[in-house]
Every structure is written in structure tokens, then in C-alpha cells.
Amino acid sequence: MHDSGILAALLPAAFATVVVYGIYTTVYNVLFHPLAKFPGPPMARATVYWKAYVECIQHRSFCHVLGELHAQYGPVVRVGPNELHFANPTAYHDIYKNKNRWDKEARLYKSFNEDRSSFGFLTYAEAKNRRDVLSRSFSQAAIEGSEGLCVQMTNELCAAFARQSKAGGVDLHFAFKCMAMDMIMTLCFGKPIHAVDAPDFKAPIVVAMDASSPIFIRFKYSDLYKNMILKCPPALSRMLSPETAGLVDLQELLRRQINDLCDDPEKLKQLPHNNTIYHRLMDAKAYRDNTVPSPDSLYEEAQALMFAGADTVGNTLMVGTHRLLQHPEKMHKLKTELLKAWPVLSEREPRLRDLEGLPYLNAVIKESLRLSSGVVSGLLRIVPPNGAIIAGVVTPPGTIVSCGSTFVHYNSDIFPEPNQFKPERWLESNDLDNWMVAFSRGPRACIGINLAWAELRLGFAHVYRKFDMSLAGETPEQLPYRDTFLPYFHGEHLRVNMKLVDA
Numbered sequence: 001m002h003d004s005g006i007l008a009a010l011l012p013a014a015f016a017t018v019v020v021y022g023i024y025t026t027v028y029n030v031l032f033h034p035l036a037k038f039p040g041p042p043m044a045r046a047t048v049y050w051k052a053y054v055e056c057i058q059h060r061s062f063c064h065v066l067g068e069l070h071a072q073y074g075p076v077v078r079v080g081p082n083e084l085h086f087a088n089p090t091a092y093h094d095i096y097k098n099k100n101r102w103d104k105e106a107r108l109y110k111s112f113n114e115d116r117s118s119f120g121f122l123t124y125a126e127a128k129n130r131r132d133v134l135s136r137s138f139s140q141a142a143i144e145g146s147e148g149l150c151v152q153m154t155n156e157l158c159a160a161f162a163r164q165s166k167a168g169g170v171d172l173h174f175a176f177k178c179m180a181m182d183m184i185m186t187l188c189f190g191k192p193i194h195a196v197d198a199p200d201f202k203a204p205i206v207v208a209m210d211a212s213s214p215i216f217i218r219f220k221y222s223d224l225y226k227n228m229i230l231k232c233p234p235a236l237s238r239m240l241s242p243e244t245a246g247l248v249d250l251q252e253l254l255r256r257q258i259n260d261l262c263d264d265p266e267k268l269k270q271l272p273h274n275n276t277i278y279h280r281l282m283d284a285k286a287y288r289d290n291t292v293p294s295p296d297s298l299y300e301e302a303q304a305l306m307f308a309g310a311d312t313v314g315n316t317l318m319v320g321t322h323r324l325l326q327h328p329e330k331m332h333k334l335k336t337e338l339l340k341a342w343p344v345l346s347e348r349e350p351r352l353r354d355l356e357g358l359p360y361l362n363a364v365i366k367e368s369l370r371l372s373s374g375v376v377s378g379l380l381r382i383v384p385p386n387g388a389i390i391a392g393v394v395t396p397p398g399t400i401v402s403c404g405s406t407f408v409h410y411n412s413d414i415f416p417e418p419n420q421f422k423p424e425r426w427l428e429s430n431d432l433d434n435w436m437v438a439f440s441r442g443p444r445a446c447i448g449i450n451l452a453w454a455e456l457r458l459g460f461a462h463v464y465r466k467f468d469m470s471l472a473g474e475t476p477e478q479l480p481y482r483d484t485f486l487p488y489f490h491g492e493h494l495r496v497n498m499k500l501v502d503a
């Protein structure tokens with residue numbers, strides 16, 4: 001028989017095998033799977049590609065879809081053949097508690113192409129090794145040591161506000177992200193990229209990161225597409241997919257930085273600060289096995305730190321500002337507190353320690369963190385071999401589980417009138433802190449929490465003490481976002497007139 005004859009005979013057999021396998025898995029998933037008794041949309045019970053359809057074809061925001069599903073199906077919904085989402089806030093503490101060593105879920109976490117980073121390692125053990133090295137750079141003491149740098153970045157943002165303020169206002173969507181990007185770049189490599197100096201705050205790296213957010217959703221469902229964009233030569237990738245060109249530029253910039261350091265570690269000595277995160281990451285003695293990670297791993301860590309550290313802080317400052325502008329009386333209260341702590345602008349500015357003691361400032365930050373929620377997607381975890389009880393529900397081993405932070409932060413039993421901006425609620429009860437989950441909880445909680453708090457305290461304090469702000473144009477009633485892991489704000493950017501106060 002000719003080759004073409006063999007192929008002609010095999011093709012129908014291969015096709016039939018695929019069809020039979022498809023029918024078998026569908027019947028198994030719907031009727032016999034250990035999760036068969038949990039309610040959920042019929043297609044979600046049958047295939048993971050239901051979620052892909054909702055996210056990639058319908059372009060719907062999955063955390064919002066989850067809200068509708070829970071209203072229809074109750075507190076536990078089966079959103080994939082092997083996946084449950086919990087709406088009950090107690091589930092949050094059951095899943096993300098300190099003593100849990102649960103793995104992260106591969107499809108979601110591999111989509112970021114940061115598999116060998118603190119954020120991307122799937123297992124607790126691998127992540128712990130890296131976190132042990134990094135945690136020294138993010139400890140409370142380290143961040144206090146970087147206070148001068150943090151103040152400098154905030155001052156540079158304010159100087160840029162003063163310079164760039166013009167008819168039409170400044171773009172706060174990008175401005176705060178630029179500041180956070182300069183901060184993390186300086187902490188990593190000792191030199192800022194001066195993102196805040198870009199005209200209208202459109203620093204290419206920040207714009208590229210912003211535009212690339214929705215693309216990662218597609219990476220979740222197609223390795224082929226992901227590799228086509230991220231692993232083929234940059235010039236070809238830019239040609240094949242102009243919409244992701246910015247992401248490729250960002251990768252090249254970080255790769256150059258890391259390759260330079262790996263090729264010639266002596267270059268570390270030339271960095272303006274001698275105690276950067278990459279001094280630490282490239283110090284073999286910092287590791288239990290005395291081995292510096294591969295250049296690829298160091299690159300992925302840099303990407304993880306940029307993505308984790310810039311948009312999150314930027315979004316919180318933007319959402320807080322949006323709400324304060326909608327509530328002049330709360331803005332006034334904040335400014336009054338700041339004026340008392342910092343009566344004359346030209347005199348000693350308050351230190352981080354002083355800002356920690358300002359109750360209303362801290363309440364404003366908590367309320368901004370609650371409303372922006374940090375990461376809005378469910379942080380998917382795998383139930384270990386012994387199974388688990390989550391919010392009172394017996395959950396089989398191997399199940400993918402999550403409870404999104406928005407289901408905690410917008411729960412009206414915990415936060416009455418959850419859509420309202422009420423910093424005062426944090427002053428009335430300390431118990432609420434138990435339900436602040438913006439930085440997640442447990443062994444994979446945010447490693448940058450101290451840095452984030454420092455940036456938020458200094459950001460709010462300096463900007464609100466130094467500027468009177470008013471909306472340029474219409475007040476957007478809401479800042480609509482889509483769940484792309486972080487919230488992706490896709491509406492009109494928040495533009496604000498900034499007027500320097502006299503003293």
C-alpha cells in the first residue's frame with residue numbers, strides 16, 4: 001500500500017478514536033466524576049473549554065460571570081469538570097490558610113510564562129526556596145531602609161504632575177503605574193526607567209503591560225498561541241501579532257538587563273545602589289544549594305516582579321482617587337489629617353512611621369484596596385490527596401478550587417453597602433482586618449505587601465497634601481474593569497486637574 005493509502009485508512013480511525021474519547025470523557029464528567037453532584041452550567045460540567053468560550057469568544061469578565069452563576073446555582077458552583085468556585089467568604093480562609101501547602105493550578109499559572117519565578121512555581125517547596133531568598137529584600141526592615149528611594153519616586157511623580165498638568169488633566173490610569181514601575185525597577189536593578197517623565201505618562205513599558213493583560217487570557221487555553229507570541233524570534237512575533245508587540249518589547253528590555261548581568265556579574269558593582277534585589281538573587285550564598293538560578297529563571301522573576309508590583313499599586317491609588325473625588329467630604333477629611341501631620345510643606349516631611357499612625361489615611365488605603373481587590377480572579381489551588389473541607393463542603397482530592405477576593409470584599413454581611421466608599425468602616429471595627437484579603441493569605445500570599453503599603457502611604461500622603469485635585473471633564477460613575485487576573489480597566493481613563501497647593 002502507498003503512504004497516501006495508509007494515511008487514508010488511518011485518518012478515519014484516528015477521527016473515530018477522538019470522537020469516542022470525547023463522548024466518553026463528556027459522559028464521565030457529567031455523570032460519574034467525583035464532582036458530578038455539584039451544580040453548575042451544563043457545558044462547564046462537561047468541558048474546560050466552556051470557560052475558554054466565555055473568556056475568549058464571549059470576552060466576558062469571569063469574576064462577574066461567577067457572580068451570576070452563584071446567584072443561579074448557590075454558594076458552590078462547578079465551573080469546569082474538575083473545578084469548584086466558592087462564594088462563601090469562610091472558604092477564603094479555608095483555602096488560603098497558613099498551614100495549607102496546596103499547589104497552584106498549572107493552566108492558569110503557566111499562562112503567565114513565569115513558571116520559574118516566586119509567583120509562577122506551582123509547588124510550595126519550590127516557591128519557598130525562592131521566597132526565602134527574596135523575602136529579605138521585601139522585609140519590613142528592608143522597606144524601611146528603602147524609604148528614601150520610595151520618597152524620591154513619589155516626589156518625582158509629584159514633580160511630573162506639576163509639570164504635566166494641563167488642560168484636559170493628567171492621566172491617572174498610567175501615572176500611578178509609572179511611579180510603581182520606577183520603584184520596582186530601581187529596587188531590582190538600581191536604576192529607574194523614568195517612566196513618570198514620559199509625556200502624558202504613556203511610558204512604553206507601562207502602556208505595553210496594560211495592553212497585554214487581556215492577551216494572557218488566551219495564553220491560558222492555547223500553548224501554541226502563547227509560544228508563537230513569546231517564544232519565536234521577536235521580529236517575527238511582532239509581525240505575526242502587532243497587538244502584542246509591546247509585550248515583546250518589554251520582554252526584550254528585561255532579557256537584555258538580565259543577560260548583561262549574567263554574562264558579566266561584575267556589572268552588579270556598577271549599579272548605582274549596591275543592595276538591589278538582583279544583587280541578592282545573583283548571590284549564590286543566598287541559596288540553600290549555593291546555586292544561582294538560570295538566566296531564564298532570573299528573567300522570569302523580573303517579569304513576575306514587574307507585573308506583580310506595578311499595576312497592583314497603580315490600580316489601588318487610582319481607584320482610591322476616583323472614589324475620593326466622588327466624595328469631597330472624605331477628601332477634605334483626609335487632607336485635614338495630612339495638613340495636621342505635615343503643616344508646612346517646605347519643612348520636614350512625615351516619615352513612613354508617622355504615616356502609619358494616621359488613622360484616616362490608613363482607612364482610605366484599606367477601603368481602596370477593598371474596592372480594587374488587587375487580583376480579581378480566583379487564585380486556583382489544587383486540593384491535596386487527603387481532600388479538604390471548604391466552607392463546610394467535603395471537597396475531593398485533586399479538585400481545582402478558589403474563592404475570588406471580590407466575593408469577600410463585596411460581601412454585604414461583612415461590608416454593608418459594599419459598593420459604597422466608606423473608609424470609616426475600618427475605624428469602627430478591627431475585626432474587619434480579618435476580611436482584608438487583597439494581598440491574599442497563607443504561604444503564597446503577596447511577598448511585596450510591605451513595599452505596597454509604603455508606596456500607598458507615601459503616594460496618598462504626598463499627592464493629597466501637595467495638590468488640590470478636580471476631575472477634568474465628566475466624572476466616570478464607575479471605572480469598569482474586566483477580569484484578566486488583575487482588573488483590566490477598559491473604560492475612559494481617569495483624568496484629573498492637579499493644582500499645587502500654596503504651602
Ligand code: HEM
Nearest residue numbers: 119308309312313374375379438439440444446447448452
Ligand atoms: C496593592 C498592591 C498589591 C496587591 C493588591 C498584591 C496582591 C497580591 C496577591 C493577591 C497575590 C497572590 C497571587 C496568587 O496567589 O496567585 C500576590 C502575590 C505576589 N505579589 Fe503582590 N500585590 C501587590 C503588590 C506587590 C508588590 C509591590 C510586589 C513586589 C514587587 C508584589 C510581589 C508579589 C509576588 C512576587 C507574588 C507571588 C508570591 C507567591 O506566589 O508565592 N506584589 N500579590
